[in-house]
Amino acid sequence: MNKKKYAILLLGLSIYIFISIGQERKPIEELETINGVGYDLNKSNKAEAEYSLPLSLSIFKADGSRINAVTTERGNNIGEVIQNRQRRLNKKFVQGQETVVLIGEEYARTGIKSIIEDRIRNPETNDRAFMAVCNGKSEEFFNVKNTGYSSASAYMEGLIEAARTFNFYSENFKLYDAYVRIAAEGRSLVLPFLDIKDEGIEMTGLAFFKEDKMVLKLDFEDSKALSFLKYDNVTGMASLQKSSKEYIDFEGKTGKRKVKCYKEGEKYRFTISIKFSGNVINNEMYSNITKDSEVRKKFEKDLEKQLEKECYEFINKMQNQYKMDCIGLGREAAAKFGRRKNIDWNEVVSNAKIDVNVKVAVDTQGRGDY
Incomplete structure (x- = not known):
């Protein structure tokens, strides 16, 4: 047996003995x-x-x-x-x-x-x-x-x-x-x-x-809004619907959210920017969306407005009903203006001005229109 094989065998035996010592096997x-x-x-x-x-x-x-x-x-x-x-x-x-x-x-x-x-x-x-x-x-x-x-x-x-x-x-x-x-x-x-x-x-x-x-x-709807505003790189589905026969479903993923924090006097202001990109998976509302870029852009703008509306509805509830920082804005403010200053970030965020900007990008339309 050469030295290399001997060293490998000795090492393996040593590891086995080390793992086995003191173990109670049943x-x-x-x-x-x-x-x-x-x-x-x-x-x-x-x-x-x-x-x-x-x-x-x-x-x-x-x-x-x-x-x-x-x-x-x-x-x-x-x-x-x-x-x-x-x-x-x-x-x-x-x-x-x-x-x-x-x-x-x-x-x-x-x-x-x-x-x-x-x-x-x-x-x-x-x-x-x-x-x-x-x-x-x-x-x-x-x-x-x-x-x-x-x-x-x-x-x-x-x-x-x-x-x-x-x-x-x-x-x-x-x-x-x-x-x-x-x-x-x-x-x-x-x-x-x-x-x-x-x-x-x-x-x-x-x-x-x-x-x-x-x-x-x-509840389910508030949970989706909170998650959309709070987390980076999460996946989900958003829909626009006029009736049971007119609707469109969009499945996608958010990127890393961008939060800017300002201080205007004694009040704080936050701007949340979210990019949401993905695919159209059901479309009974926007005809010719796969071929007409103007139709696609209109859908993107309509969905942006809908998502921003849902975000603002949750923020209003968060600030006036829950009176809590549910979406982690206090963390961003503390990172910028200093930690351990005995600041109640729930109170700060509940009284802050919060702006939301959502950008929707359609990557593909699945297999296209049928």
Whole structure:
């Protein structure tokens, strides 16, 4: 054996020994794998609250089959829940495979800092798991049966991941995203909001947080407007419609939004510029759009006006009803005029002048007119 082969063999053996030392190996039939984690609060009165933490588990049988089970433990705090749970489990559970961290609305409105601490401080957990808020108790969602999916957690993971395709939703719904947003100046946490409908689990909007507390639930239309104004490089669909027979659908992607911030006396002014480019996918409204550049330009201008109108409607609601900086303008102002000045950016943005400029560009018209 030459020196090179000997060195490779020695290196491989060393790596194997290093990895193997101190590891406790067990057959998979003796383990329970966590695929979803829930956090609920049960309040009997204003002073006392019981913590309820369901786990969605994958259990592997000796014959190679797999079943999904939900176990729930309760306690006066998260630490007590963990201790109580371990006393009843007859198998060791494996962390790091969980795909969803689901928070009951009551817990979310009380504050999720304890959840962030519980997940981030544990090196075995998956910090790339999706986070979401649910209407009611998370335990109810984990018990929903979804045909074709191994567990409700797998279905919810796919639901959140796919939601950004047509709704301008961000992909920043993971655990580590929450960790960096809840304490950052001028930034806010936004998470998917899930509900159980007749046909199963659905995403019905977004939950908006002030620091670590949920303060708003935004419906589907407001969620799209918020996402369009707040995020860079998101995809979605916009439509113009006069009647059930006259409409046009446009699917595209925004670029990096440009935000300019000015200070006029003691008041702030923001200008948001968004470019939205993509393809016409349905057209029952603009005849000859594929051949006539003037028709195409008219459609672009009409869609720009419609999108700007929707943006201003949301901004008006944001400033006068919610009185919150839902679209992250405080972050831009803090970057320009200085951080840590004890400025309430929610108040600043609620009283600021905000201008929106949308530029639509039609790249293609699909396969053209039929």
